[in-house]
Amino acid sequence: MKMTVEETAQMYEEPATTEAPKQLDGADVLIETLKKHQVEIVFGYPGGAVLPIYDALHKNPIRHILARHEQGAIHAAEGYARVSGKVGVVIATSGPGATNVVTGIADAMMDSIPLVVFTGQVATTVIGTDAFQEADIIGITQPITKHNYQVKDVADLPRIVNEAFHIASTGRPGPVVVDIPKNMATSIFVTSEDATDEVNLPGYQPTTTPNFLQIQKAAQAISTAKQPLILAGAGVLFAKASDLLEEFAEKYQIPVTNTLLGLGSIEGDHPLFLGMAGMHGTYTANMAIQTCDLLINVGARFDDRLTGNLNYFAPNAKVIHIDIDPAEIGKNVPTEIPIVADAKEALQALLGQNAPNGNTAAWLESLKVNQAEYPLHYQASEERGLLPQQVVELIHEYTNGDAVVTTDVGQHQMWAAQYYKFNSPHNWVTSGGLGTMGFGFPAAIGAQLAKPDAKVVSIVGDAGFQMTLQELSLLQEMRIPVKVIILNNQALGMVRQWQETFHGERYSQSLIPVQPDFVKLAAAYDLKGYKIETYEDAKVQLKEALASDEPVLIDCRVVQKESVFPMVAPGRGLHEMIGVKPE
Amino acid sequence: MKRIITVTVINQSGVLNRVTGLLMKRQFNIESITVGHTEQPQISKMTFVVNVEDEQKLEQLLKQLQKQVDVLKVNDITEKSIVVRELALVKVVAPPAVRSEINSIVEPFRAATIDTGKNVVTFQVTGNPEKIDAFIDLLKPYGIKDLTRTGVTAFVRETQKVHTPQLSIL
Ligand SMILES: Cc1ncc(C[n+]2csc(CCOP(=O)(O)OP(=O)(O)O)c2C)c(N)n1
Ligand SMILES: [Mg+2]
Numbered sequence: 044m045k046m047t048v049e050e051t052a053q054m055y056e057e058p059a060t061t062e063a064p065k066q067l068d069g070a071d072v073l074i075e076t077l078k079k080h081q082v083e084i085v086f087g088y089p090g091g092a093v094l095p096i097y098d099a100l101h102k103n104p105i106r107h108i109l110a111r112h113e114q115g116a117i118h119a120a121e122g123y124a125r126v127s128g129k130v131g132v133v134i135a136t137s138g139p140g141a142t143n144v145v146t147g148i149a150d151a152m153m154d155s156i157p158l159v160v161f162t163g164q165v166a167t168t169v170i171g172t173d174a175f176q177e178a179d180i181i182g183i184t185q186p187i188t189k190h191n192y193q194v195k196d197v198a199d200l201p202r203i204v205n206e207a208f209h210i211a212s213t214g215r216p217g218p219v220v221v222d223i224p225k226n227m228a229t230s231i232f233v234t235s236e237d238a239t240d241e242v243n244l245p246g247y248q249p250t251t252t253p254n255f256l257q258i259q260k261a262a263q264a265i266s267t268a269k270q271p272l273i274l275a276g277a278g279v280l281f282a283k284a285s286d287l288l289e290e291f292a293e294k295y296q297i298p299v300t301n302t303l304l305g306l307g308s309i310e311g312d313h314p315l316f317l318g319m320a321g322m323h324g325t326y327t328a329n330m331a332i333q334t335c336d337l338l339i340n341v342g343a344r345f346d347d348r349l350t351g352n353l354n355y356f357a358p359n360a361k362v363i364h365i366d367i368d369p370a371e372i373g374k375n376v377p378t379e380i381p382i383v384a385d386a387k388e389a390l391q392a393l394l395g396q397n398a399p400n401g402n403t404a405a406w407l408e409s410l411k412v413n414q415a416e417y418p419l420h421y422q423a424s425e426e427r428g429l430l431p432q433q434v435v436e437l438i439h440e441y442t443n444g445d446a447v448v449t450t451d452v453g454q455h456q457m458w459a460a461q462y463y464k465f466n467s468p469h470n471w472v473t474s475g476g477l478g479t480m481g482f483g484f485p486a487a488i489g490a491q492l493a494k495p496d497a498k499v500v501s502i503v504g505d506a507g508f509q510m511t512l513q514e515l516s517l518l519q520e521m522r523i524p525v526k527v528i529i530l531n532n533q534a535l536g537m538v539r540q541w542q543e544t545f546h547g548e549r550y551s552q553s554l555i556p557v558q559p560d561f562v563k564l565a566a567a568y569d570l571k572g573y574k575i576e577t578y579e580d581a582k583v584q585l586k587e588a589l590a591s592d593e594p595v596l597i598d599c600r601v602v603q604k605e606s607v608f609p610m611v612a613p614g615r616g617l618h619e620m621i622g623v624k625p626e
Numbered sequence: 627m628k629r630i631i632t633v634t635v636i637n638q639s640g641v642l643n644r645v646t647g648l649l650m651k652r653q654f655n656i657e658s659i660t661v662g663h664t665e666q667p668q669i670s671k672m673t674f675v676v677n678v679e680d681e682q683k684l685e686q687l688l689k690q691l692q693k694q695v696d697v698l699k700v701n702d703i704t705e706k707s708i709v710v711r712e713l714a715l716v717k718v719v720a721p722p723a724v725r726s727e728i729n730s731i732v733e734p735f736r737a738a739t740i741d742t743g744k745n746v747v748t749f750q751v752t753g754n755p756e757k758i759d760a761f762i763d764l765l766k767p768y769g770i771k772d773l774t775r776t777g778v779t780a781f782v783r784e785t786q787k788v789h790t791p792q793l794s795i796l
Contacts, residue, residue: 186651
C-alpha cells in the first residue's frame with residue numbers, strides 16, 4: 044500500500060516530549076456537565092454507540108448502576124427520582140438499548156417523573172441509512188417526552204444537557220431524551236465564544252406564582268363553602284408542599300382525599316384524611332367527591348381512574364384547580380377557579396389570605412359516619428387462607444408506616460394503596476398513569492439507592508415481578524437490602540378480577556398455575572427467600588424479614604380469587620360503587 | 627368548528643414534526659398547514675386550519691401547543707380581523723376552441739396564466755379559500771388535469787391588533 048508524503052512523515056515524527064493537555068471530547072464534557080448538576084448515580088447499560096461515554100465514565104466518581112435490562116435501569120431511575128426529588132439519569136445504547144427504555148419514558152411522562160435519558164446513536168454521518176443499531180429514537184419518543192434533543196454539534200452538548208436538566212426538573216416534571224451520535228461523543232470539544240451555563244428558553248417559562256385575583260376568589264369560596272373537599276395529587280409532593288397542605292386543611296377544617304399518586308401528601312391516619320378516591324377508593328372519599336360543594340384540586344389531573352364517568356363527577360361542586368400545567372386545567376372537568384401555579388406557592392398564597400373559616404363541622408361529622416359505616420373490609424378466616432390485605436397490613440405494622448413502598452401494577456397495587464398508611468411523604472412509588480407491569484421491583488432498587496437507610500419494601504404481583512426480576516442480580520452485588528414481597532395469587536389477578544366481574548368468569552389467559560419456585564430463584568441470586576402460606580407464618584416471617592438489614596424475597600401464597608373492593612366499574616359514576624360492604 | 631391558528635416556533639429541526647405529532651396524538655384534525663420563516667430566520671410561523679369540536683377542545687389545543695418547548699406563541703386568529711390567503715395552481719384542459727371562453731371566466735379572479743401548452747393552460751390564483759373553491763368549480767367542467775393548493779396562510783390586520791388574551795387563566 045502506498046503512503047502519502049504526509050503519512051510517511053508522520054511515521055517518522057519524533058514523539059512529543061511534553062504531553063499536551065488532553066483535549067476534552069464530547070463524552071468528557073458530558074460527564075463534566077453531569078457533575079455540575081450534582082449527579083451522583085446513573086442507571087444504564089453499555090453498548091457500541093455509548094462506548095466513548097462509558098470510557099469517560101470509567102475514570103469518574105459518578106456511580107453507575109448496571110441494570111440487567113435497560114427497562115430495569117429506567118424504572119430504577121424513576122424510583123430514585125420519585126423518592127429523592129432529584130433528576131433520574133439513564134444511559135442506554137442506540138437501537139435496542141434505546142427502544143428498551145421506551146416503556147420507562149412513557150411511564151415517566153404519564154406520572155411526571157423528572158428523568159434525563161441519554162441514548163447513544165449511530166454517527167451523524169450514517170444517520171438515516173439504517174446503520175447497525177440505528178433507531179429513530181427522537182421520532183419514537185417525541186410524543187412521550189417533555190422534550191427531546193439530538194446532539195448535532197459537539198459544541199452544543201453542554202447547553203443541551205443544561206436545558207435537559209432544567210426542563211426535566213422544573214414546571215411539571217417529565218422525561219427528556221438526549222440522543223448522542225457516537226461521533227459527537229468522540230469529537231474534540233471546542234467551546235463556542237458565547238457559551239454560558241445559563242438556560243435561555245424563551246418558549247419554556249412555567250408559571251409558578253398564582254394569579255392574585257384567582258387566589259382571592261378561591262379564598263372566598265373556601266370561606267363560604269359548607270362541604271369543601273381537598274383532592275391532593277402528586278403535584279403536592281413535587282412541590283414539597285405536604286406540610287402546607289396539612290396546615291391548610293387543618294386551618295379551614297377541610298377533609299382531604301388523595302389520588303393514587305398523591306398518597307403520602309397527608310399522613311395516612313390524619314383525622315381529616317378520607318383515604319384514596321377513585322376506582323378503588325374508599326366509599327367515604329368517593330361519596331365526599333359526589334356530595335361536596337367545593338372541590339379543591341391541588342396538583343392532580345382528574346385522571347379517569349379517579350373521576351369515573353365524568354358526566355356524574357362531583358355534580359354539586361364548584362371546582363378550584365391548582366396545577367402547574369395550565370393544559371390540565373379544564374381538560375376533563377370544568378373549572379370555576381383555575382390557578383396555574385406551583386402547589387406550594389398556591390397554598391402559601393391561600394393561607395396568606397387569612398380568610399375566615401367556613402363552618403364544616405356538620406360535613407366532617409357526616410363523613411365520620413360514613414367512615415364508621417363503610418370502612419375498607421375483607422373477610423379473613425383460617426379456611427380461606429392468607430389474604431393479600433392481611434399481608435399489607437402486617438407490612439404496615441412491622442414497618443410502623445415508615446417504609447418506602449414500591450408496587451407493581453395490579454390488585455396488589457390497589458391493596459397496598461388502600462392498606463399501607465404512610466406517615467410521611469415521598470415514600471410511595473407506584474406506576475399510575477401508564478400502569479406499567481415490571482415497574483415495582485426495579486423502582487425499589489432506585490428508591491433504596493436514594494434512601495440507603497430506609498426500609499424499602501417492594502410489593503409486587505407474581506406476574507409483574509417476572510417481567511423485570513432479572514434485577515435481582517443487583518441486590519447482593521450492590522448491597523441493596525430491598526424486601527421483595529410477592530403477593531402471589533398465581534394469577535394476573537387484576538385481569539382475573541375483571542374477567543370474573545365483566546366477562547362471565549371466563550378466565551382467559553389469566554391463571555398461571557406454572558411458576559418458578561421463587562424461593563429457589565432467590566437462592567440462585569444468593570438471596571434469602573421464604574414461602575409463606577398462612578397468616579400465622581406471615582406474622583413470624585414478615586416480622587423477621589422486615590427487621591433484617593439484608594435483601595429478602597418472600598413468596599406469599601395468597602387466596603387466588605380475592606377481589607379488590609370497593610370498585611367503581613368502568614363507565615360508572617363514583618357514587619355507583621360496588622362491594623362497599625361485606626356480603 | 628373551523629379555526630385558524632398561528633404558531634410561532636423556534637426554527638429547530640423537527641419542530642414541524644413535533645407540532646403535527648402533537649395534533650395527531652391529541653386527535654385534532656389538520657385541514658391545512660403552511661410554514662415558513664419570519665423576518666427573523668431562526669423563527670418560523672405556522673398557520674393551521676383545524677377542525678375542533680367545541681370551545682373546550684379548542685382551549686386544549688391551544689394549551690397543548692403552548693406547552694411545547696419550541697413554541698413561542700400560539701394565537702387563534704379566527705375571530706380577528708385577518709387577511710387570509712391561499713395560492714392554487716390549476717392546470718386545465720383548454721383546446722383553442724374554448725380558450726377565450728376560459729380566459730373570460732378566469733379574468734375576474736385575477737388569475738395569472740403561468741404556462742400554456744397546445745391543449746392545456748396553467749393558472750395561478752390567490753385569495754381566500756372560498757374564492758379558490760369558486761375558481762376551481764368554474765373550471766371543473768373543462769377538465770382539470772392537475773391541481774395544487776398551498777393551504778391557508780394568514781395575518782392579523784394592523785388596524786385591529788388589539789390584544790386579546792389567548793388563554794383566559796394566564
Ligand atoms: C406491561 C403490562 N402488560 C399488561 C398489563 C395489564 N395488566 C394489568 S394488571 C395485570 C395483572 C398483573 O398480575 P400480577 O402482577 O400477578 O398482579 P396481581 O393483579 O395479581 O396482584 C395485567 C396483565 C399491564 N398493566 N402492564
Ligand atoms: Mg398475581
